[in-house]
Amino acid sequence: VRAFAEWLSGTPPSVAIQSTVWLVRLLQATHLLTAGVVAVSGLMIALRVLGWQRADVPFEAVWTRFAPWLALSLAAMLATGVAQTLGDPVREFTATSYWVKLALVLSCAVGTLLLTRAARRAPPATGFSLAAKLLAAALIFFWVAIVLLGRMIAYDRAIWGGLSLRA
């Protein structure tokens, strides 16, 4: 992985990003703003299933309100994330936090879709199943972890110790 990252960091697109300081900063700042919209949109959908947000309206209404924001901001977050990775592949690929974060982003995307399917099937009389509520709780934990891990990439050895890919 390190060899691939080192090769990638020498390619023209990577060098172009590395040598444009304002672009790196703009990418990081945009990534941060979009992370806020992603995390909160994902949290609101999960919190609705737990009955802690907008319990007075059907799940569908909460989904219609937050899903487009989640999808668009997630796309922007991924685009800025890919560009940042391209700009500093060695730093990103050698961080355990980076790979765990990626796995959690994927899990949250799939998990939110599964949660929506389960929520739509839930009979109004009995409400959401225990499995759906457990999935919602896991998603809340994952969304929070994604944001934390994003910052922790800079401190991989301090956070992961011997498990850090930089160790």
Place this chain on the structure above:
Amino acid sequence: MSTQSILASIEGSALADWMRYTNGAMPIVESTHVLAAVLLFGTVLIVDLRLLGVLDASRAFTRVSRETLPLTWLAFGVSVITGSLMFATSAQTYFGNTSFQLKALALLGAGLNMALFQLFTARGVATWSRNAGVPRASRVAGLVSILLWAAVLLLGRWIGFTKGHDFGIPPGVELVFPG
């Protein structure tokens, strides 16, 4: 007591020492600060977009505000605590940093905007809370709020770009240089 001596005493406090010399303290506190700031921005956005009449038009403003703001205040509280801990480690450097000063100004502006909204603009909230159309002053307050909180978040990131690095080494940690 001068500002410099106050800042120096903050830097010399036991809390600052704990932050500096405890392995893992800085990464965990800083990551938690980012998490709180990001959640604060995201939840403020929900309330402000309702204030602008862009989203949740069929939901009363007071309701959106009541159900979202507890999360915002929680995030604000966590970001103040973690931000203070980070500030303590290098109070003099932060105090002299332009991005930090601008962030403090933006925070002050956001607080002032909220106070003015609560004191004056929101007085007649009962008359328009359920309407999709919101009075102009409220819409302005919503827009100003989004811009200021986005500025707080971005300037916070900018501190990291402009502050420089601290090279403090925790006691007991030996640096080994290759070769």
